[in-house]
Amino acid sequence: MRSHLLNDTTAEHYRRSVTEGVERVAAKLASTRRPFTGVTPDRLAPVIAAVDLDTPLADASAALDELEDVYLRDAVYFHSPRYLAHLNCPVVIPAVLGEAVLSAVNSSLDTWDQSAGGTLIERKLIDWTCARAGLGPAADGVFTSGGSQSNLQALLLARQEAKTTDLSKLRIFASECSHFSVQKSASLLGLGPEAVVSVPVDRAKRMQTVALEAELMGCVSEGLVPMAIVATAGTTDFGSIDPLPGIAALARQYETWMHVDAAYGCGLLVSPTRRHLLDGIELADSVTVDYHKSFFQPVSSSSLLVRDAATLRHATYHAEYLNPRRTIEEKIPNQVDKSLQTTRRFDALKLWMTLRVMGADGVGGLFDEVCDLAAAGWELLAADPRYDVVVQPQLSTLVYRWVPEADTGPDLVDRANLHARKALFASGEAVVAGTKVAGRQYLKFTLLNPETTTADIAAVLDLIAGHAEQFLGENLVHAS
Numbered sequence: 001m002r003s004h005l006l007n008d009t010t011a012e013h014y015r016r017s018v019t020e021g022v023e024r025v026a027a028k029l030a031s032t033r034r035p036f037t038g039v040t041p042d043r044l045a046p047v048i049a050a051v052d053l054d055t056p057l058a059d060a061s062a063a064l065d066e067l068e069d070v071y072l073r074d075a076v077y078f079h080s081p082r083y084l085a086h087l088n089c090p091v092v093i094p095a096v097l098g099e100a101v102l103s104a105v106n107s108s109l110d111t112w113d114q115s116a117g118g119t120l121i122e123r124k125l126i127d128w129t130c131a132r133a134g135l136g137p138a139a140d141g142v143f144t145s146g147g148s149q150s151n152l153q154a155l156l157l158a159r160q161e162a163k164t165t166d167l168s169k170l171r172i173f174a175s176e177c178s179h180f181s182v183q184k185s186a187s188l189l190g191l192g193p194e195a196v197v198s199v200p201v202d203r204a205k206r207m208q209t210v211a212l213e214a215e216l217m218g219c220v221s222e223g224l225v226p227m228a229i230v231a232t233a234g235t236t237d238f239g240s241i242d243p244l245p246g247i248a249a250l251a252r253q254y255e256t257w258m259h260v261d262a263a264y265g266c267g268l269l270v271s272p273t274r275r276h277l278l279d280g281i282e283l284a285d286s287v288t289v290d291y292h293k294s295f296f297q298p299v300s301s302s303s304l305l306v307r308d309a310a311t312l313r314h315a316t317y318h319a320e321y322l323n324p325r326r327t328i329e330e331k332i333p334n335q336v337d338k339s340l341q342t343t344r345r346f347d348a349l350k351l352w353m354t355l356r357v358m359g360a361d362g363v364g365g366l367f368d369e370v371c372d373l374a375a376a377g378w379e380l381l382a383a384d385p386r387y388d389v390v391v392q393p394q395l396s397t398l399v400y401r402w403v404p405e406a407d408t409g410p411d412l413v414d415r416a417n418l419h420a421r422k423a424l425f426a427s428g429e430a431v432v433a434g435t436k437v438a439g440r441q442y443l444k445f446t447l448l449n450p451e452t453t454t455a456d457i458a459a460v461l462d463l464i465a466g467h468a469e470q471f472l473g474e475n476l477v478h479a480s
């Protein structure tokens with residue numbers, strides 16, 4: 001069994017084993033024509049249940065054979081041009097290479113003595129991202145597991161910086177289109193159920209600063225304390241970017257923490273043509289960046305940035321076995337002092353390899369392509385009488401709804417759209433997302449694949465209309 005440990009004597013086993021895995025995946029990528037097989041949990045669950053985990057197979061080849069049945073055949077493939085659903089990107093090869101290296105070396109980024117150069121690489125990437133955001137000379141940050149964790153940590157810092165320790169008094173302001181992790185974080189941070197104030201959006205789905213100001217005024221006049229304003233720079237559904245400079249002015253006026261949730265829109269930091277959409281981000285106290293969304297990185301790769309490095313002390317605890325106080329005096333760079341996690345992946349290496357091979361413009365150019373694609377998709381939808389489209393996209397999502405020619409009432413249209421989404425998923429020909437707008441069922445494309453074309457979008461719209469029309473036909477027949 002020792003032959004399975006990765007070390008100096010098993011290098012050849014390692015090379016063969018990983019190469020075989022890479023070859024299987026490469027063959028899979030080359031032969032996969034659809035994003036999904038349409039497999040149902042009912043069909044797949046018994047296959048996985050039948051595996052006896054106490055009885056190993058003969059070797060890695062056998063395990064890879066089995067993996068075909070339990071995973072690879074029916075996985076959802078984000079590299080497919082017709083995967084148009086959630087904020088998942090096809091990944092860039094230099095990042096996958098980085099992933100292979102970081103898993104094999106297995107550095108842990110909590111302390112210098114578990115990572116050495118890994119710590120400095122992560123720090124340099126944080127500094128680089130802070131500079132791209134314009135956060136100033138005192139900025140710092142740390143890699144996290146994802147946007148949800150970044151938002152949680154940002155709000156933890158904001159809570160600790162707030163002007164009261166009475167948690168019941170604290171209020172967080174976020175638009176009605178903000179990410180649900182804001183609500184979750186508030187709950188985890190011990191704030192009350194009323195803590196998150198939902199600020200209305202304008203027609204373009206951006207936070208209304210006039211409404212924000214009214215809410216802030218109301219909050220203070222009731223003796224409550226504004227703890228943070230969360231501006232979303234790229235809402236998950238619409239890609240809409242809240243008015244950052246206006247929000248920053250209000251944050252300053254009310255002496256409140258400004259957090260920018262740029263989990264989605266962070267790709268603009270490297271966009272050769274659209275960086276201006278993030279103007280005002282430099283005024284934030286903290287920023288969430290999800291490289292695993294718009295930097296084409298494998299999950300997970302994310303960071304939290306702060307304007308003032310000193311605020312990260314709210315996440316600092318010391319343990320004799322790990323990062324004793326003396327390591328601060330000794331200036332030993334221990335990233336655990338800034339992180340909610342302890343043992344932590346060297347995810348930064350993926351971004352490092354990406355920048356060293358492709359450059360920032362290369363990544364930003366890919367994000368620009370999908371934003372251009374969304375603009376073209378909007379033209380298609382706006383001109384198509386079968387569809388209502390909600391807003392012209394700033395980033396790369398399209399939210400739309402199939403509508404029949406005849407007036408059948410909105411409930412049946414809701415059901416037809418939901419049916420179309422499910423039928424499409426079951427067919428495996430394309431995967432799209434859904435959401436609700438003003439209580440009505442809508443469908444959503446999240447475009448993060450530069451290989452997707454307007455022809456793909458048109459074809460998927462035809463498929464959706466086909467499913468929806470069929471559903472309507474059947475249900476009108478049954479109703480009459």
Ligand SMILES: *Cc1c(COP(=O)(O)O)cnc(C)c1O
Pocket residue numbers: 087145146147148149151178179181232234235236261262263264290302
């Ligand atoms: C995706 C997303 C998050 C959460 O990020 P995870 O990496 O999925 O945890 C937070 N905010 C916004 C706006 C997002 O789109």
